Amino acid sequence: MTTEHRVQVNVPGNLASKRLKVINPTGEGRRKIQISSNLLPLFGFEANTKVTERSLGLGKGYIIEPAENFPLKNVKKIYSRTYKRRRNNPFETVSETTSKKVLDDSIPLSTLVVHVTLMQDRIIVKPMMNNAFERMSQILNAKDPLTVFAACTSGIDAHASVKAGFKITSLLELRPQESRDKRDLTETGALTALANLEIDNLFNEDIGQVSTEYLAWATKNNPASVFTLSLQCDEFSVAKSKSLKEKSLTDLSSTLDMAYDGLRLIEKLQFPIVLLEQVPGFSSSPIGRMWDLRLRRMGYQTHEALIDARDHDGCTSRKRFFHLATSLPVEFNWPESKERSDKTIFERFIAHRINDFRDITHTSSMKKGIETGRLRIINSESKYAPTILKSQSRQAKDSVVIQKDTGEILFPDLALQQTLMGIPEEFNFNAVNSEQCSEQIGQAVDYPLYNMIMMKIKDHINNFLAVSNSKPAMAC
Numbered sequence: 001m002t003t004e005h006r007v008q009v010n011v012p013g014n015l016a017s018k019r020l021k022v023i024n025p026t027g028e029g030r031r032k033i034q035i036s037s038n039l040l041p042l043f044g045f046e047a048n049t050k051v052t053e054r055s056l057g058l059g060k061g062y063i064i065e066p067a068e069n070f071p072l073k074n075v076k077k078i079y080s081r082t083y084k085r086r087r088n089n090p091f092e093t094v095s096e097t098t099s100k101k102v103l104d105d106s107i108p109l110s111t112l113v114v115h116v117t118l119m120q121d122r123i124i125v126k127p128m129m130n131n132a133f134e135r136m137s138q139i140l141n142a143k144d145p146l147t148v149f150a151a152c153t154s155g156i157d158a159h160a161s162v163k164a165g166f167k168i169t170s171l172l173e174l175r176p177q178e179s180r181d182k183r184d185l186t187e188t189g190a191l192t193a194l195a196n197l198e199i200d201n202l203f204n205e206d207i208g209q210v211s212t213e214y215l216a217w218a219t220k221n222n223p224a225s226v227f228t229l230s231l232q233c234d235e236f237s238v239a240k241s242k243s244l245k246e247k248s249l250t251d252l253s254s255t256l257d258m259a260y261d262g263l264r265l266i267e268k269l270q271f272p273i274v275l276l277e278q279v280p281g282f283s284s285s286p287i288g289r290m291w292d293l294r295l296r297r298m299g300y301q302t303h304e305a306l307i308d309a310r311d312h313d314g315c316t317s318r319k320r321f322f323h324l325a326t327s328l329p330v331e332f333n334w335p336e337s338k339e340r341s342d343k344t345i346f347e348r349f350i351a352h353r354i355n356d357f358r359d360i361t362h363t364s365s366m367k368k369g370i371e372t373g374r375l376r377i378i379n380s381e382s383k384y385a386p387t388i389l390k391s392q393s394r395q396a397k398d399s400v401v402i403q404k405d406t407g408e409i410l411f412p413d414l415a416l417q418q419t420l421m422g423i424p425e426e427f428n429f430n431a432v433n434s435e436q437c438s439e440q441i442g443q444a445v446d447y448p449l450y451n452m453i454m455m456k457i458k459d460h461i462n463n464f465l466a467v468s469n470s471k472p473a474m475a476c
Contacts, residue, residue: 061126155193369397393438
């Protein structure tokens, strides 16, 4: 093969595009943008072509054009580089922009990557938004940096966030209709949230269908610093049988793909901090690993933990996986474990109310629960209660029950369920009926634990602000 050999290729009829890194973007040395590509000659930019560069406006990018068409100052040439060992194309044309005036006017200093569009006799170079920088800037420039957009919530986790010092600016909540529902229940979670929270925006829409463009428009004047998300956990929970999981994939009732919808929102709204709560099975699943990988690709630093509520003032054995993605370059720590209580659940919450609970000893579901070993029993020796499930109100064979020393089985009332989940008495469930109330409690976060995590996120934000204010060079 000789150095004069050229491969015949078709020229794109309209355009070609590339993404390129800015060289020396942090100011350590002279910034420059180098377009070194085999594609340049296809669009009229052969070696030795004289070109000019003109800004499209402050921060809007610039255009490279043949100087003969636009005779301006600072005429320069496209040059070529030779690669003796390359077999595909030993010659490569290069356009290099080093002008401080052009770059300072057209490419913001925070830009790490530019988008290049090649057209006939025209190259358009535009800055790509540095999302990590913009997310930090949002915190630094916020009137109130302690704000939350809460999704997939009936308000319990959001209420715990408010107790930690946050304001809920937006809430996305729609309770999916189920085949057994005899009436429209889509607003029930939203109503409970509104009974307990002051918010600016309520989106009573399905996270899988809501328009991210609409959410961006609706929240543009009050973007939230923290996005909290409790994805539907059924598909990762051992409480749902394998056969039912397979069936839900067939009839499209599965929520396995909700992680995709969460990422859709994050990518569009670019929240500085994201907190996900899920069942333990999510963390080791391929979707859980994808969640972490995708957020790291977006420029977030990620932290994850499997936390037992009993180690954080919780009354149940509820274990949950938490994943935090943050844009802030300061330390984050999960809450430290606390010493567990020595007192039994009976002593603390049941003995003085034992006559308040309904006797269900002889029901068929309790007999099946005992036979299968699936019944979740609180007895006089229990220091903690089993995890309450969404199905608790249906008195299923995996319900949480109280068993007296004499053998009778009693059913916990809503007040006890609320207490066991650490939800304060002030939290109002009066907007929904008892069945919906029990469902919301069964799907809720452990309140004391979640409150502690939000306190740690508040510390994380405040530490970032303190460091940024003490070191002007860090300010965006």
